[in-house]
Amino acid sequence: MLTQRQIFLQHIAQTSDFPLALEIEQAEGIYLYGTNGRKYIDLISGIGVSNVGHRHPNVVNAIKDQVDKYMHLMVYGEYVQTPQVALAAALVESLVPSADLETSVQKPLDNVYFTNSGTEAVEGAMKLAKRFTGRQEIISCFNAYHGATQGALSLSGSENFKRNFRPLLPQITQIRHGNFEDISLISEKTAAVIIEVIAGEAGVRVPDKNYFRALRKQCDLTGTLLIIDEIQTGFGRTGTFWAFEQFGFYPDVLLCAKGMGGGMPIGAFIANQTVMSVFKDNPILGHITTFGGHPVSCAASLATFKTIFSENLLEAVEEKAKLFRDLLIHPKIKEIRNQGLMMAVEFEDFGELKPIIDDAIEQGVITDWFLFCDNSMRIAPPLVISKEEIRFACEVILRAIDQKKG
Incomplete structure (x- = not known):
């Protein structure tokens, strides 16, 4: 045996x-x-x-309560499911921008697309940026890690991880995390910059406090979406619920996962309704998922959210x-x-x-x-x-x- x-x-x-x-x-x-x-x-x-x-215990009880009601019902976005609705409302409430944050020309983040993981959130955000801007170039950072699927891997900052899986996505440009000089590479050709607040897999590299304000301004100047990856930093890891709060700026798209689920698989990319609405036509169902926003995972995530504040x-x-x-x-x-x-x-x-x-x-x-x-x-x-x-x-x-x- x-x-x-x-x-x-x-x-x-x-x-x-x-x-x-x-x-x-x-x-x-x-x-x-x-x-x-x-x-x-x-x-x-x-x-x-x-x-x-x-x-x-709060997460376990939320899971048990939800399992007693229902689990998977229908592919994402077709049915009104209480766990999804309640979690989305809580996330949006946490993202009301304060007066001291450098905000963009876009509206506040109020629209949540739930996924199964952080990598899937990255993939959805990449599609969203290309569809909304009509551009193809995406800028990421050297020594960044955003996931292991083909699109997310294209953003990776390590050639060692990418070499044997090429060809990957074209028109990916990389800059140095926290380097002010490289910000000038963002242009009218750039659909999005995707960047971690804290460079995690690079060994926890913390940028100058003014870096993201400068990045925010360049993105506004060029009409580029600023996608912030908080897959590792979100849900309290750095001492505020979202790490970007400590750096004086506000993103156009926010990614979260990992600590979000209290141990259950879940992720999300969050934008404003105007940006997210491009998935509704040309083509219809521009981004779909079967299990994204699973009600049990959403219930666990909401319990996690509440626990962070109640405790x-x-x-x-x-x-x-x-x-x-x-x-x-x-x-x-x-x-x-x-x-x-x-x-x-x-x-x-x-x-x-x-x-x-x-x-x-x-x-x-x-x-x-x-x-x-x-x-x-x-x-x-x-x-x-x-x-x-x-x-x-x-x-x-x-x-x-x-x-x-x-």
């Missing part, structure tokens, strides 16, 4: 030669529980997903981030970059970092590295993590560093 691990390795498609292969039978809060009785602190939230922790999770983000920074002091740590609880702890190289990650996991703390910055440790715990749990996790990481030879 094959073991679970053997079946996993033989029949689950593998994407690397060294999967973590942890066998987890339960998860709750910040903890994962293995079949071997081991308990792990999930210091990466399943890669930015479990912002309110694993199996938060005041945003207020403690910066204090918890500071505690990590204060505790993670070691000669081998070259730098710590963060925006809220989205953190990168830099080491000399991947050869030094990987054994530290492996040893920390052996001691019960799960961390990771970044796709385009493999010398930096990813720390992005559930927002519900306590100070005591932070102290324990940091002790384990420091111990793992000390146990690394050399």
Whole structure:
């Protein structure tokens, strides 16, 4: 009889030669529980997903309540479904622009298109920008990551990830994230700029506070849509509900996913009704999805949304981030970059970092590295993590560093 691990390795498609292969039978809060009785602190939230922790009671109850009513009914946008309507209304309310934000010539974001994932949100936004502007060029950033499908991969900032899948989409131009000089490359030929507020897979790179104001002005000048990818940063990760709030500007299109679902698969791209309406004709049904906006996922997302505010999770983000920074002091740590609880702890190289990650996991703390910055440790715990749990996790990481030879 094959073991679970053997079946996993033989029949689950593998994407690397060294999967973590942890066998987890339960998860709750910040903890994962293995079949071997081991308990792990999930210091990466399943890669930015479990912002309110694993199996938060509010999310679980919302899922159960919705399952008792209905699940899939019809392809996206045809039936009025309460979970979709309530979630869309909450998201729109969170996006009312304040007076201090640099807004565009477009109207405020008030129209939500639900998808199954962040990658699908990216794909939908790309189509939307081309259809609305009638242009073909899209600008993204070097060392950016927006997903792995053909269109989203075309935006990726790493040739190493794209090389063996070419040809990809034409007319993709790349600029340096946070570089003021490159803003001039945005022209009347550009349909959209798609950019992360914080460059995540590049290793948590935080731009100058004035960068996005300058980017916003250039997009307005050229009639270019500014698409902001908050797939990792949204739903409180950086200390405000949306990261763009901290940088004094307002997007034309907003992308979200990951932490949005409380553990359920969901994403969205959000624009104003005028922009989004181009999907209604020429052709009709210009963008469609079968499972996007699944009622169970929407119910879970609304519960996640409400929990972030009812439990005041945003207020403690910066204090918890500071505690990590204060505790993670070691000669081998070259730098710590963060925006809220989205953190990168830099080491000399991947050869030094990987054994530290492996040893920390052996001691019960799960961390990771970044796709385009493999010398930096990813720390992005559930927002519900306590100070005591932070102290324990940091002790384990420091111990793992000390146990690394050399």
